[in-house]
Amino acid sequence: MKEAENxxxxxxxxxxxxxxxxxEIKFYYAGQNTKRQFLSGVVSANFKIFTLVIDKKGRxxxxxxxxxxxxxxxxxxxxxxxxxxxxxNVVLDRHFxxxxxxxxxxxxxxxxVNKDLKYQLKHIDSRQNxxxxxxxxxxxxxxxxxxxxxxxxxxxxxxNIIIEKIxxxxxxxxxxxx
Numbered sequence: 001m002k003e004a005e006n007x008x009x010x011x012x013x014x015x016x017x018x019x020x021x022x023x024e025i026k027f028y029y030a031g032q033n034t035k036r037q038f039l040s041g042v043v044s045a046n047f048k049i050f051t052l053v054i055d056k057k058g059r060x061x062x063x064x065x066x067x068x069x070x071x072x073x074x075x076x077x078x079x080x081x082x083x084x085x086x087x088x089n090v091v092l093d094r095h096f097x098x099x100x101x102x103x104x105x106x107x108x109x110x111x112x113v114n115k116d117l118k119y120q121l122k123h124i125d126s127r128q129n130x131x132x133x134x135x136x137x138x139x140x141x142x143x144x145x146x147x148x149x150x151x152x153x154x155x156x157x158x159x160n161i162i163i164e165k166i167x168x169x170x171x172x173x174x175x176x177x178x
Contacts, residue, residue, distance in 0.1 A: 027143075053142065054167060066105075085117070141157055
């Protein structure tokens with residue numbers, strides 16, 4: 001946690017010196033140097049990266065609490081298999097701002113996550129928690145790899161990637177229905 005705070009603080013100081021105001025750091029809005037500096041900080045802090053890449057197979061995935069919960073549950077279950085833990089704290093960028101959607105998400109997630117795992121879930125506004133910024137920057141680097149863009153950012157973090165699971169959306173959706 002302290003390492004994450006240090007990464008974020010160094011980047012903010014660097015941006016302030018260039019007279020750039022920023023509340024949060026997003027991959028798509030950050031410059032090349034900011035991305036490189038941020039992701040190098042992630043690597044030097046030795047963060048472990050677990051990623052789930054969804055191959056949509058040309059389909060559109062509707063942005064619903066149910067679909068988002070299916071994807072998050074699969075990643076949580078993968079992390080749980082790796083660490084073989086009974087407890088986990090899960091911090092998510094607040095994806096749905098309406099309480100009813102958050103409730104639906106939580107309900108589906110509970111049904112899909114390994115029953116032996118006790119987890120604490122927090123939906124956080126990314127402007128209030130720098131950990132979410134780290135996830136955003138890492139996700140951006142991985143997305144660029146799969147979209148055939150600049151690999152330099154992925155190459156910075158690849159040694160810290162523990163799991164890089166690729167799954168087709170139709171397969172994941174079908175598995176969630178059984």
